[in-house]
């Protein structure tokens with residue numbers, strides 16, 4: 001299904017391929033470890049299964065670097081392209097290496113991508129551990145009768161989890177991060193221009209309630225912030241599940257301090273530079289939306305999208 005994409009944001013197919021491959025390989029890797037545990041001792045409630053899970057999660061961490069290494073050059077090229085579009089509109093010459101010319105910029109991008117990869121892989125690790133814990137609890141309560149002591153159910157559910165995840169999670173990361181790169185390029189390139197004074201949120205058609213809140217100023221017009229300001233600050237808590245060391249999650253600041261869209265996964269909003277008006281009129285700016293550590297309420301369903309469609 002074609003989606004409304006008014007700003008030509010890329011869908012990030014190369015990112016989707018990289019993630020999809022890693023997730024599918026993880027399905028096989030975990031299955032091998034569980035098969036070994038099953039061979040040693042046939043019960044899914046035994047510690048051998050915990051051991052297998054631990055080994056797998058440790059190996060999973062190692063993919064942070066690989067995924068970051070694959071995503072960063074692609075995102076830098078997307079940022080370069082969108083930044084070049086701003087440069088030509090401002091009458092500057094295009095520069096092929098515009099983005100990567102500044103090592104600090106590349107490092108900042110790489111650090112962001114690393115955060116996102118680590119956070120996502122952690123989430124996958126926790127979700128798999130939760131799945132296994134649920135099936136064990138069901139087995140203990142006598143709710144499972146698959147003739148194999150829960151192994152069949154466990155394998156079926158894990159296969160489904162990885163297959164689904166390879167599809168929707170890969171597509172979600174790809175679109176969200178490709179859009180982050182494109183908007184990053186716009187902001188970073190415009191910030192270098194002398195007569196740039198601020199930025200305006202460009203609302204995607206059919207944008208969700210959260211984006212309406214952040215993307216519109218108090219008067220209902222698109223939110224305009226000064227060059228030095230973010231669009232939204234302190235979105236959601238810094239840490240979730242504080243009391244549970246297994247599920248404790250430090251939220252990457254890129255998700256909380258919004259200098260440009262995406263505001264949330266699948267966000268298709270963008271931004272545009274605001275320049276000194278040629279007629280000498282004054283531009284009125286809005287303050288950033290301050291979320292004060294709360295999530296921004298949103299009732300709209302943010303639908304996953306199949307990139308192969």
Ligand SMILES: [Zn+2]
Pocket residue numbers: 207208209210211212263264267268
């Ligand atoms: Zn939105």
